[in-house]
Amino acid sequence: MTDAPLIQLKNVHVGIPSRRNALSIVKDVSFSIMPGEAFGLVGESGSGKSLTALSLIRLLKKPLKVTQGEILFKGKNLRDLSDRAMRDMRGDRIAMIFQEPMTALNPLKTVGRQIAEMFVLHRGKGWHEAEKMAVDALASVQVPAPEERVRAYPHQMSGGMRQRVMIAIALACDPDLLIADEPTTALDVTVQDEVLKLIAELCAARGTAVLMISHDLGVIANMCQRVGVMYSGRLVEERATYDIFANPQHPYTKGLLGALPRLGSRHGAGGRQRLVDIDSLIADKESLLQEFCYEPRNSIRDPRVRAGASV
DSSP states (O other): OOOSEEEEEEEEEEEOOSSSSSEEEEEEEEEEOOTOOOEEEEEEETTTHHHHHHHHOOOOOTOOOEEEEEEEETTTGGGOOOOOOHHHHHTTTTTEOOOOOOHHSTTTHHHHHHHHHHHHHHHHHOOOHHHHHHHHHHHTTTTTTHHHHOOOGGGSOOHHHHHHHHHHHHTTTTEEEEEESTTTOOOOOHHHHHHHHHHHHHHHHHHHHEEESSSHHHHHHHHSSSSEEETTTTTEEEEEEEHHHHHHHOHHHHHHHHHHHHHTTTSSSGGOOOOOOSOOOOOOOHHHHHTTTTTTGGSOOOOOSSSSOOO
């Protein structure tokens, strides 16, 4: 890895522009990812992880938009790029694997055609050559009989095979950054493990940096060197993965780790472990405006930790 960040977010806000009473959904988020590094974003549903990722590649749905801050990719502010320049970068230098491949893939096109499109659009290849390259791309993600599978439609493949197709599409042009947004959602445990190992091995071999988004702390622990913890649109803690797990600082991080089941733990009534839950629900609109928006759920009640600041 070099000393310069591959991508850097500086005080990014995502919300709905308004002349008055504007409310940011993602608030003042700052972090960086080095070339070849795997960085994880964790937090419960609604914490702003996916919106942060979509802001990187400018795929936020209207009326949402980045209202403040900078998103620097190799020192260039992506917010300053034209729509065409951003389209050229998306899928080429920055790629994304979405949560549900069945909705991300086009049901009317064969998977081979969809992979080949990447080589036609971003590498200027003809369709005949691109379709041959699609076979190699499927083989690289360990899809059996790739020469036959290129002619299959998404509905003719299992969930695990569809996710491998998504990985093949995302990595077709050897991007510098791969964003993986809950890439194992709806897959069984065995297939999840296979898909995650495949992403890790391919990205390590190609030197591709990874932004891994997940609510599964086990996935993040195995995949990432650094972790950012999001709560109510804020990045409340960001450190090396080992430090986060060994010595969490923010009460929300402590709550997430306390809710993890642990093998071999035999304490509590009847010799069984009782999971620690986080009280109440995620902050509502009114409490989001407050500086200490985590306080209603903070069973630790640590006055030294500010909910709106990274620790």
